[in-house]
Amino acid sequence: MTPAAQLKPALDAMAQAVDSRFDRMLPVPSDPRRRLVEAMRYAAMGGGKRMRPLLCVAACDLFHVDKERALRVAIAAESVHVYSLIHDDLPCMDDDDQRRGKPTTHLAFDEATAVLAGDALQAFAYEVLADPATHEDAxxxxxxxxxxxxxxxxxxxxxxxxxxxxAEEGGFDLNLTTRLQQLKTGALIGFAVEAGAIMGKASASARTKLRGYAHDLGLAFQIADDLLDVEGDASALGKAAGKDAAQGKATFVSLLGVHRARSQAGMLIDQAIDHLHGFGAEADLLRAVARFAIARDH
Amino acid sequence: MTPAAQLKPALDAMAQAVDSRFDRMLPVPSDPRRRLVEAMRYAAMGGGKRMRPLLCVAACDLFHVDKERALRVAIAAESVHVYSLIHDDLPCMDDDDQRRGKPTTHLAFDEATAVLAGDALQAFAYEVLADPATHEDAxxxxxxxxxxxxxxxxxxxxxxxxxxxxAEEGGFDLNLTTRLQQLKTGALIGFAVEAGAIMGKASASARTKLRGYAHDLGLAFQIADDLLDVEGDASALGKAAGKDAAQGKATFVSLLGVHRARSQAGMLIDQAIDHLHGFGAEADLLRAVARFAIARDH
Structure with missing residues (x-):
């Protein structure tokens, strides 16, 4: 079975769980705030790989965290991810018109609503995390x-x-590009994984292992994204392909070439899985996610 | 002595304290993140009445909270206020070009940087609040x-x-306008004041009193803003005057008229001060802020 086929049931179940939680946690009010919440729901629901929620819940599973509580943290991580996508797609940023296979939020609503929906999703993440329902221990x-x-x-x-x-102005070498990607996508992936250790009050050494796993996975994930941007198909991606190259941004592929980029991603995934040494079968989902990261088509 | 003259030393000292804390807590990095932090500092430093920080520190003083810790919470509240101003001024929102007497952040930098600076200031607020340096009790x-x-x-x-x-589309009556303002400015003013009770682990009854004070103050503050928008002078305001009326938005002044708006604000301030009944001289600063709220020229 391919890594994608192996992970599909878990991803499908997570997609459903995430949508149902957003639906419940973001009810539409019947006053003029309605439009704000509708835009938040539009951006947050019905799409996306839900990698961060899956990573978060899988990491929580290592420490037997209650599933509903784990999902709350997953929702918080995904809310921050979604807010960043909304703002990233704005005309003044990347000016994208497709995201997750549908019009971007500022097109489906308007720019002002998109800015506010992103802002409110960021606040929502902390509202969820800081709520006693997430963990009894403050x-x-x-x-x-x-x-x-x-x-x-x-x-x-x-x-x-x-x-x-x-980076659009050019001059980014491999070091700067690696740092950029660690910050842009790696840090939030790191949070999603490390949150499992925090929720489970894991030992410092377990937390360090998970941090190492997330670090390597995040980078491999981005290299795979860059490869998809070159080789991928817009309909599978749900967004335009070939965009980074067109903007003249350095990517792992432009810096390393397709061949070295692919082998680098493979090495990082091996390393990520090595960090899970010492965990048993309970870490199999995290291992599967790692293998999927470089074997997906979207 | 007028309320403004009475409060001036406290406001001046707070302006200095806030600027020095932002300066220390937001050091400029020497890599491509530099521009982001510079935009955050540009928006956060060197301007503004610093009403929220003053309210926060004054409320903390009631419960003998350590001054440096109180200032951390004040900085968090002000960061959220500043982020909202940056986003509010964007072309797709209010499209303002002056704020606190200088060009708005998207003009001094660019729109994308302004969006990100706002986003990062929101995250910064939680980074400050959740840090053990803010309070030893999680x-x-x-x-x-x-x-x-x-x-x-x-x-x-x-x-x-x-x-x-x-509201630009019209149809907002006094009830909806009151609700709008409670959310838009009242809620954060409420946080700034209530944070004092949280930091000081005050009794539920003290917390309720402060919430009442903040509620009435916030509304009075907004009515005074609407009066200034009609009667004020752009150079004292540091932003354009007469803007709301030009946009056809309902304001307390358009709904009540100047005379009733002013008497309503006065009543609210009396009520706000009444909520402080039971506190002694240690609440004099909060009382002075309330009187200043409706007696200022900017």
Whole structure:
């Protein structure tokens, strides 16, 4: 069985779980706030690979975290991811018109609503994490908030987005491109995985292992994205292909070539799986996600 | 002495304290993230009344909270306020070119950088609140994160901004306008004040009193803003005057008229001060802020 076929049931189940949780946690109000929540739901529901939620729940499973609580953290991580996609797609940023196979939020609604929907999804993530329903121990909730903020602010995702904008001006070598991607996508993937260790009050050594896994996985995931951007098919991707190259941005593929990029991704996945040494069968889902990361078509 | 003259030393000291904390807490990195942090600093430093920080520190003072810790919470509240101003000023929102007496962030930098600077300031607020340096008790840190998220998301500021956009289409009566303003500005003012009770582990009854104070103050503050928008002078305001009326938005002044709006604001301030009954001289600063709210020229 291919890694994609192997992971499909888990991804499908997660897609359904995530949609049902967003549906329940973001009810549409019957006043003029309605449009804001509708835009949040439009962007958050019915699409996406749900890799971050799957990683988060799989990491929580290692430590026998209650499934509903794990899903709350998964929803928080996905909310931040979705907010970043909404803002990233804006005309002043990447100016994309397709995302997850449908019109981007600013086209389906309008730009102002898209900005606000992203802003509100960021706040929503902390509203979910800091709520006692997520964990009875306030130290866990505070730690989750701290790690998410670090993963998404000036030392995480937003910083990576900024570097991505600067990258259009050229001059990014392999080091800077690696740093950019670690911040832009790696940091939030790292949060999703590490959150399992936080929720499970895991030992420092288990937390370090998961951090290593997430680090290598995140980078491999991005290299695979760059390969798909060159070789992929827009209908499978749900967004335009060939975009990075057209913008003249350095990518792992433009820097390494297709062949070396692919072997680098393979090495990183082996390394990611090595970090899980010491965990038994309970880490098989994380291993499967790693293999899937470089074997997908979207 | 007028309320403005009475409060001036406290406002000046707070302006200096806030600027020095932002300067220390947002150091400029020497890599391509530089532009992001520079935009955050540009928007956050050197301007603004710093009403939210002053309210926050004054409320913390009631419960003898350590000054440096109180200032951290004040910085978090102000960061969220500043992020909302950056996004609110964007061309797709209010399209403003002046803020706090200087060009808006998207003009001084560019739109994409402004979007990201706002996003990163929101994350920064939680990074500050969830840090153990803010309070040794994790329950306090988690509670602060929860209350800030509630005050700024779908049941707070972002919802108010959305209603504000809808208000341009007209049809907002006094009830809806009051609700809009409670969400748009009242919720974050409420957080700034209530944070004092959270930091000081105040009794439920003290927390309720402060919530009442903030509620009435926030509304009075907005009515005063609407009065200034009609009667004010752009150079004192640091932004364009007469804007709301030009956009055809309902304001407290358009709904009530200048005379009734002013008396309504005065009544609310009396009510706000009444909520502080039971506190002694340690609440004098909060009382002075309330009186200043309706007696300022910017």
């Amino acid at each position: 130290a866990v909730r505070a730690d989750l908030c701290l790690e998410l903020a670090r993963a998404s602010g000036t030392s995480g995702m937003a910083a990576g987005q900024m570097m991505d904008l600067m | 329950a306090v840190r988690a509670d602060l994160c929860l209350e800030l998220a509630r005050a700024s998301g779908t049941s707070g500021m972002a919802a108010g901004q959305m209603m504000d956009l809808m």
